[in-house]
Amino acid sequence: MKIKIDGIEVDVISGETILEAARRAGIHIPTLCYHEAFGGQGICRMCIVEVKEGNRTRLVASCTYPVNGEIEVKTSTPEIERIRRNIVMLLYRRAPNSEFMKKLYEEYGRPGDITPSDPEESCIMCRLCVRACEKVGANAISAVLRGTEKRVSTPYDEPSPDCIGCCACAQVCPTGTIRVSTMPGKYEIWNKAFEMDRCESCSRPFVPQVILEHVRSKLGPDFTEEHLCPDCRKKKTGKIIADSHLSK
């Protein structure tokens, strides 16, 4: 099936979203809450596009809109740009405190003349962290409260028994909101401390205990690896290779 995006003919697989089709064709549509790994969430509305079907046009979120027939898509019109500027303005008002948001605000020409309500806030509620945690299978965090108080947290803001300390949430967060504080031999995320296990050889802390346990439980009795940090492992492998060559 073929559709037209900004006048360019693009091949689509039925059911694919407009955003996916556009990306494949190298056409840029701005997004905030989309990530290839999770698919569209339809939260931020930055990815809005105009869809023309027959002689009916409307605005849709391209990250969730599946292509099912002949359509013509425009990724930018004065109205779309106005909406995007508005979104940027509102987000900046809520959460100005990140390089990501500051850059975006400049990019869109500093829309509105606004004083952010909390200059320290940085979370734009894209919920990519929540999706990441879901993918990891932990489901430790979620969007809590409502309206302007909405934020991401663990239940009761307490350390969650479900959190495995993988830090996927912090890694995916575009605004650097989720803090991982590292201390000697341990680190903390979402108020929960994770102890590191030490390398058998150099005794440097190198892997969170929980993750080690997770891997052990997945691999079962096959997991007989020595407990070495990457450096010591490299040294050891190097030695094995060197030895085997020398002995030949």
Add this chain to the structure above:
Amino acid sequence: MAGDAQQAAALQEMERIIVRYPAERRYILAIMQDLQKKFNYLPKEGLQMTARHVNAPMSTVYSMATFYKAFSLVPKGRVNFKVCDGTACHIKGSQVLINEIYQCLGIKPGETTPDGEFSLETVNCLGACAIAPVLVANQKVYAKVTPAAVREIIKEHGGQINEPAVNE
């Protein structure tokens, strides 16, 4: 406060409420409504039990519990104030009443005093706009309430009032 026996009875009651529903996620809301009705708030143990019962993450259940205004996560006080914040009452100064309650008891809407005596919530139009602003203490309705009246109402229900600082 709550003795062990009382706590055990509460847990049993929660369980009774929860297992009445099939173990499916779409019943989370219904279960929470029943818990709220029974306990006047959503006890943490109740939410944990619900999560286990329907096999949903606690984070999902908590997210829903905090999303809907109808649910409270803290126990309501012995005396629960409902201040109407519908359009008419709002115009007639419901915010002043809310502020006065805050001055006297130190609680904002959705909060309960540490001693569990008073709690405050705002509600939408009670359908009594003619007597705005309206305050309801437990079941008792007060009409055309003024800040001074708020102080009287608190006293009437056995509340101690922090007298305003002299420099006000």
